[in-house]
Amino acid sequence: MKNTENKGGNEAIASLPPSTESAIELKNITKRFGHVVANSHVNLKVRTGTIHGIVGENGAGKSTLMNILFGLYKPDSGMIFLNGQAVDVNSPEKSIALGIGMVHQHFMLVPTFTVLENAMLGNEGSMLLRSGEEVVLDRLKGLSNNYGLDVDFEAIISDTPVGMQQRVEILKALNRGAKILILDEPTGVLTPQETIGLFDILRSLREQGVTIILITHKLKEIMSITDTVSVMRGGKVVADFSTEKTSPEELAENMVGRKVLLSIKKPTLKVGKPVLEVKNVSHESKDGVLVLKNISFDLKEGEILGIAGVAGNGQSELLDILSGIETLQRGQITVNDKTILPFQDWNSKKAREFGVAHVPEDRHKRGLVLPFHNYENSILGYHRNEDYSSGFLMDKRKILNFVDDLVENFDVRPRSSSISSGKLSGGNQQKLVLAREIESNPNILLVGQPTRGVDIGAIERIYEDLMKLKSKGTAILLVSVELDEIMSLSDRIVVMNQGTIVGETNSSNATELDLGKMMSGLEQV
Amino acid sequence: MSDSNIIPKWLSVGVIPLMNLFLAFCVSGLFIFFIGENPFRAIFVMIKGAFYYPGAIGYTLYYTTNFIFTGLAVALAFHARLFNIGGEGQAYVGGLGVGLVCLIFDQHVVGFLVTILAILGSVIFGAIWGIIPGYLQAKRGSHIVITTIMFNFIAAALMVYLLVNVIIEPGQMSPETRDFASDVGLVQIHILAKYLGLEMAMSPLNLSFIVALTVSVGFWFLVWRTKFGYEVRSLGHSETAAIYAGIKVSSTIIIVMAISGGLAGLVAINELLGVHNKLLLGFTAGYGFTGIAVALMGRNHPVGIFLASLLFGALYQGGTELDFEFSSITREMVLLIQGLIILFSGALAYMLNPLVERIYLKYYGNYNNA
Structure with a gap:
């Protein structure tokens, strides 16, 4: 928890009444999937009209957290405050109604619809499509001019470049009245020029008071556009920074984290050819x-x-x-x-x-x-090997002998040849895979x-x-x-x-x- | 097709299918009650019709044979996570294989040999009808469900054309070929029994039943004891892991569909070589579609498929009896009962799982959470 700007303050904050200037406040959010804890006691606070970055590696829990905020997942515990009000975001509809918009990493657009049809989806303006289109087109053109969201309303989505598809997603969210915009890895599919364009749009959105949460693992982007940043690792927020007071190195260190250094004896060996x-x-x-x-x-x-x-x-x-x-x-x-x-x-x-x-x-x-048993997995990829088979047939006895040695020598627990590998713990699954690959004498x-x-x-x-x-x-x-x-x-x-x-x-x-x-x-x- | 990890196998394979069956019978009973008949008597008649009357068991097993073939066909494809809806068409075209072999050779070659060739013909023609959708799926990404359904229609149209215009017996109206030579065909069991000095009631049950049992054992061997079966199951469970293991996805798909089609094609030997002794229109009578329910109910395992086939065989045969015995229970009513069983044991196969899981966890959950 070092480098935490509000270090030690997490507990203190939790007991204070939520500040009115924060657009979003997540308190003590925990989410489990089975035995996996995807988010553990996460606290997050984003001020109104700022761009807040969330960095972390794949699997650090960023997307889970945002999906909770967007109402796609229900947290096991914890509370969400919007503008100081405790809210229950139990569905995306609710979250949209509360003014939260999300641009997913993989766009949620109908490829055969036009830009206009996609952008108006969810807020069609009128019962009748034709008159609705007119209403929405006016509104969208306004938004588009305001924020530099340059799109061709007539074009079919599948014909447009990804950069424009992303702008359509943003327009769609704004058309639904979003005041808080979540962008999940928005630059992953963009060219550098498109990225610059996107950042200009984000800046003008910020000027108009829109709050933006930007999820990424690209530190350069964090440094160039965000006001504040949180680092997630292993399902927890491990540090919060004000962007101008941190450095990419510091962020990288926090993302990767330090583990207990295990002492390893490296055999000194002359390397060969x-x-x-x-x-x-x-x-x-x-x-x-x-x-x-x-x-x-x-x-x-x-x-x-x-x-x-x-x-x-x-x-x-x-x-x-x-x-x-x-x-x-x-x-x-x-x-x-x-x-x-x-x-x-x-x-x-x-x-x-x-x-x-x-x-x-x-x-x-x-x-x-x-779903395969351990003995079946113990030869995955090597099942053609003559050691375990003769002609068409697999030699189950030989395979069983092999797997018995394998789980013994590599300490796979439980030492069972017939348990299905899906029931092993992560560590034992990994030991099984490693054992199999090492035993092939590569x-x-x-x-x-x-x-x-x-x-x-x-x-x-x-x-x-x-x-x-x-x-x-x-x-x-x-x-x-x-x-x-x-x-x-x-x-x-x-x-x-x-x-x-x-x-x-x-x-x-x-x-x-x-x-x-x-x-x-x-x-x- | 994922099996639940929570409840033990004896529940998911044994108890739940029986509960589904029971539900289906309950709902069927309600229908029979509404049309003013006694459901218990109906069930009694059905069971008697399927197992009790002279020749009833023979008829039941004869239907069972068809369901074993189509059930295995669907099940093999399921193991590779392919949904082969085309059993009906593959069986039909398999019949073309039988018909062509017999019509071409039966005047010149000894009957025993023609029969062997005809069996091969059914497998090969069925396989071809499976390979084409398999190829389109593997190489072109055309969804196997769509293409196999389409191929059912194509098969039906093709057979109508051939039987009406090309291989129809000259000088008659009904769209059938001439009879195959009398020394061609698979002998019926009651005739065989007579040779052995046993008295059996007449039924269409023939040697195809033995073929079906042999093929079932072969199926088990192929899926669980060969490298190919291992690759098929790897692919079915996880395509990414299969690619990692160096398994060629597209050729595996094509071979699976070939074998699947060949299995379905074997329906033709039961129907044409065992019973009709000629190729005729519509001999597949929906066996291919029922095979889907059989495979689902039998959990893609030969033993389960045998039991499910037996059930559907008994339903077909007992249903005929029901139709015969009750004036108000018509053929359509019997179809309705069969439909309900397919619905409950096929489409709704997992409906009861959450309930059973909850009950199981309530009583045994604490011991099992290691």
């Missing part, structure tokens, strides 16, 4: 955004290369390409002296044949088939977020296993948003920001401050 070479790899996402730009690095035998960066800066896409899940679009990859060129036949099966094992970032989506291991959602005990075990693998000479590529993890495990660290490698350093002379600066994209080393 390079086994993975990545040259000029670029990648365009399905939305046409360039998510990787000219990435080049190599990875040697017996080395752990850490890739640091705030989540969402291209690391996931890089892992997907290296592991064969995504097609290589541009550049070249050399794996154990075999070269992969763009649009060549490159898939996960082939990657495994080339000796690349992969512990995916999202074990629920990728690493495991949750000479390159790709690891994404090895300790996300994993308890301390399991973390220690996972680190040990990685070190053991390294001392066998396996090359390990470690992608993590936990700075400590990167620093204590890696031999070498590269830092990614907005799809490029912005710096490289040896872990022995890296400091958190340097890395933080690079991660925020402010400094290239």
Whole structure:
């Protein structure tokens, strides 16, 4: 809780009557999904007519909090005050009626409707469409001129650029009478020029007294447009700042957080020849955004290369390409002296044949088939292997023998081959995935977020296993948003920001401050 | 199709389907009561019609055979999270395979061989009718539900055209082919029994039933014991994990639809090789659609599918008896009862889950929260 401007004041504030100048005040909001606590005792206060930023990594609880404010989720406990009045926001309709508008990360527009039809949705002006359109068009034109929300009312949404679609979303919210505007990752799909345009709009909205909450993980944007900022991590607001009194480094530190440093014995080992070479790899996402730009690095035998960066800066896409899940679009990859060129036949099966094992970032989506039993998951991706099968058939007895050893050697609890993996705790699921990939005897291991959602005990075990693998000479590529993890495990660290490698350093002379600066994209080393 | 994690298997697989069935019978009973008949007597007649009268069991099992084939067809696709509504069309086109093989070869080749070829023909033709929607889904993203429904219509139209204009027996009115040669076909069980010195009432039950049981075992083996089955189930549970595991999604979809179509095509051997001995219009009679309910009720497992098929077989046969016995209960009334059972055990299969969960948690919840 250090760096908290109103540190220690959280409890004090809770007992005071809400100040009338705050547009929004959230008090002690807690929201659980099953056993997962998405928001834990969150307090948030936003003054009227300001732009308030909320930063935090994926899964920090930002979106959950905003969905609570917008009435999509009901909090388990806590209160919401609007302009000093306690309100019960139990549905989006209610929240709209209270003057809250939300622009979602993925736009909620009808692609086959015109801009006008979309913008008037929810406040059509009249029972009859034609006369309603006239009324609304007048109003929208006024709003559009006032705030520089430049749109073509006649155009069909699917033909318009994303920047305009976003302006339509904002218009839609204003047309419904929004005085408080929530924007969830608004710049994720925008070009730099469109981003500048959006920020101009936001500034003019602020001048007219609209309160804006901006959710993002891009620190530059926070610095350039917000008045105040809150940092979320692990479902909590860990710090509040006035923007002019903070720095991106400080924000980055708070976002990533410091964990108890586990003591890790790094085996000293002479690194061997390079086994993975990545040259000029670029990648365009399905939305046409360039998510990787000219990435080049190599990875040697017996080395752990850490890739640091705030989540969402291209690391996931890089892992997907290296592991064969995504097609290589541009550049070249050399794996154990075999070269992969763009649009060549490159898939996960082939990657495994080339000796690349992969512990995916999202074990629920990728690493495991949750309803499967442990023994079935223990061979996922290796089920074609002759060790577990003969011809068409799977050899259940061999698989059971294998999984029994696996759960024993890697301490997966409970030691059961037949429990469905979805019932294991996060740490044990991760141990199972890691065990499977290590047991395949890879000479390159790709690891994404090895300790996300994993308890301390399991973390220690996972680190040990990685070190053991390294001392066998396996090359390990470690992608993590936990700075400590990167620093204590890696031999070498590269830092990614907005799809490029912005710096490289040896872990022995890296400091958190340097890395933080690079991660925020402010400094290239 | 997610199974609840809260309640144990014996409840979700055993008790809840029985409760659904019971509800369906209750509502059916209400209808029968409203038209002035005694529901208890109706049920009694139905059970007697399905199991008691001479040949009744044979008829029941004969219908069961069809439902096993179509139920397995739907279930396999379900395992890959594909909703194959096209069992009806695939069975129909499977019939074309049987018909063509028989009409072309039965005058020249020994009957036993023709029968084998005809069985293969039913599988291959059914498979083709499954592959096309499978391909369109895998490579073009056309939704399998839409395309399989469309393919039912195409199959129906195609068969009408062929049976009216091309392969109709010359010189007659009804849209049927000529009879297959008498040495072609699957022998009926009561005839087989006679050879063995046993006396059995006549029924259309034939060797297809044995084929259905064999295929059921094969289905279990394929889904739970082979690499391919493993890949299918991975894909069905989580496409992202399947891609991660290097499973080729599109080819898996196409192969699943091929096997699914082939299974549905086997309905034709029961109907054409076992009973009619010729290809005729509309022999599929809705078995393909009922297969969806069978698969749902049978939880996509061969044992469950067998039991559900038996239930629907008994309903078909017992329903005929009901129609015969009561003047006020017509064929339509019987269809209504079947519809209610499909509604309660298929569409509303999970309706009772929350209730059962709540009751279960109330009494056992504390012990189970480890």
